Amino acid sequence: MPHSGSSRSGSSSDTGGDRAHLGHPNDGIDPYLPNNGNLGYRVSRYDLDLQYKVASNRLAGTATITATTLNGIGRFSLDFSTSFKIEKITVNGKRPSRYSHHDNKLSITPSHSIAPGAAMEVQVRYSGSPKPIRGPWGEVGWEELTDGAICASQPNGAASWFPCDDHPSSKAPYHISISTESQYYAASNGVLVNKRAKAGYTTWEYEQTEPMSTYLATMQIGPYERKTLSEGDVPIYAVLPARLKKNFESSFGRQVQIMDTFREMFGPYPFPQYTVVVTDDDLEIPVEAESLSVFGANHCTGTRRSERLVAHELAHQWFGNSVTLRQWRDIWLHEGFACYAEWLWSQAAGDDSTEALAKKYYDKLASSPQDIQVTDPGPDDMFDDRIYKRGALTLHALRNRIGDDKFFELMKKWTSDHRYENVSTDDFTALAGRYANGSLNDIWQSWLVDTRLPAFPYS
Incomplete structure (x- = not known):
């Protein structure tokens, strides 16, 4: 049966020989994704400040990762796509003595070793054109739409858009800020806490307070509008293109009733709100994310043909996202x-x-x-x-x-x-x-x- 979470506390110092790679199957994080996940620390928060240009598919970001060391750290790593150029790294405010970025691993050697149990703040500034990560399950992560972008990261695509400890056993709260052209709507996890427009760009800020696994973090950008489905105990929203509003009334017409039924069967809904995103493009399958689900235009045809998927994705909020x-x-x-x-x-x-x-x-x-x-x-x-x-x-x-x-x-x-x-x-x-x-x-x-x-x- 699976190892306990304590297996993630293995040594991460430079003296570890081959184990310094921090992703070797023998490290015991997860043999199904032997190159994902990292040892020696536990992330306690992600703050992502992102800017995205839709037409050119250009993403610039600053990721601030707050963590606590589990061992004395002389070197550590993050999962991060090599599609991006690293512009600056600091660890506790100081530039590291060195770093390397290969095979979707960002390995960092701080200027001084960090003691066990110490706070660690890692800031990474980067830019580039995001693209999906290829693996045994196809391409996952950030992907361009006809007019916008979608992020579907299960199981190991989070590193396609931000540096992280990309394994489901590494949960943390998030603050996600995304600036993009004002004609687009940007949806992300959690609650929208701020929105401001300036010089043709709008910045959307989301707070995901409940701990979240990296593969459930998401960004959905497109020519969307938001519609309120319920203002009850659990607010429910829809984010979709205007052209699909009529179809939505039929295809997702029982979304509120499904929520009420599952709350009765499974207990309280685990997040402050729920959002359904429908993209302007067709999608092969819906996308699971914490506090929201993403469907393609082909799931919004004006019939209830896809209602089983509507129920399936909502159920994941209990089974997969919370537990x-x-x-x-x-x-x-x-x-x-x-x-x-x-x-x-x-x-x-x-x-x-x-x-x-x-x-x-x-x-x-x-x-x-x-x-x-x-x-x-x-x-x-x-x-x-x-x-x-x-x-x-x-x-x-x-x-x-x-x-x-x-x-x-x-x-x-x-x-x-x-x-x-x-x-x-x-x-x-x-x-x-x-x-x-x-x-x-x-x-x-x-x-x-x-x-x-x-x-x-x-x-």
Whole structure:
């Protein structure tokens, strides 16, 4: 099962030999992304001050990263795309004695070693033309749209637009400021705290107070307008092109009801507000981000054909954004839960029952290759749809075993006990065991560990 977060406190000094690379698989941060994540410190805040020119795809920024050292640091690293030119670096106000920038790693040697437990403020000024990061899952991160930009960073694309400790176990609050041409709307995580215009440019400032993993940080820029969907306990907004407003009324017409349903099932919504962004371009799949979700124009057609995705992305605010995996091998804790939320919403909305959808996708799994382990699918298969559906069926089997009352008590306890934390499969199975009269090991073994599909878990 996954290592605990303490594995990130390994040595990062220059005396570490090959380990000074700070991303070697033996460091134990995450074998699924062996070159991501960094040792020796823990980030406590990101302040990003960005300027972006849409037409030329030019991004200039200053990233201020506040951290606490876990060990004595003689050298440390950040994940950062080599598409950018480094203009200036300071560590606690002083220029480092040296730095190197290769293979999307920015390695910095401070002018003096930093003691264990000390505060560290790293400031990086940079500029360049952002582009996605290529990997086994295609291109992720910052990408140009026809008229604007989108940032979709799962799992390792955050470094395509700011220097960071790019691993989901590294959570921190953010302040994000973006200046761009005034004809564009800029949406980001959290709450808009300030907006000002000057000389044809508008600066948008967002505060994301709740801790956020780097892959969930986002920037969405386009010719958009904002629409208020709800001013209730949880304000809900839509940011979209004017041409799609009519279609939006149908495609996203039940967004508020989905929020109300999930709050009843999963507990309080974990963030101050929720925003749905619809781009002017088509997108292959929606984009998950903390406190907002991003859909393409093809998901806003005036029909409810994509409503299951609307429910799926909202569910991620609980399962993935607030309660976040510690290592990528446990991605079923995000996708299986969000997929099951789709089925729960379908029944709540008076459409197909949860049981009918579970059986439908069980039959599809039965005719698919049965060669994947849900709790350790391997990096190449971690986004395989079988993880989503089999993860959801695991929850259906659990619900049928312990009953509805205990199942939804468990969901609320899970989201409450681990709000804003990183978790593993072991954390979930241990908690679930408290809601069962007997052992649940047969469910975990047959659904999460064994590759062969077990019998359908009828009610």
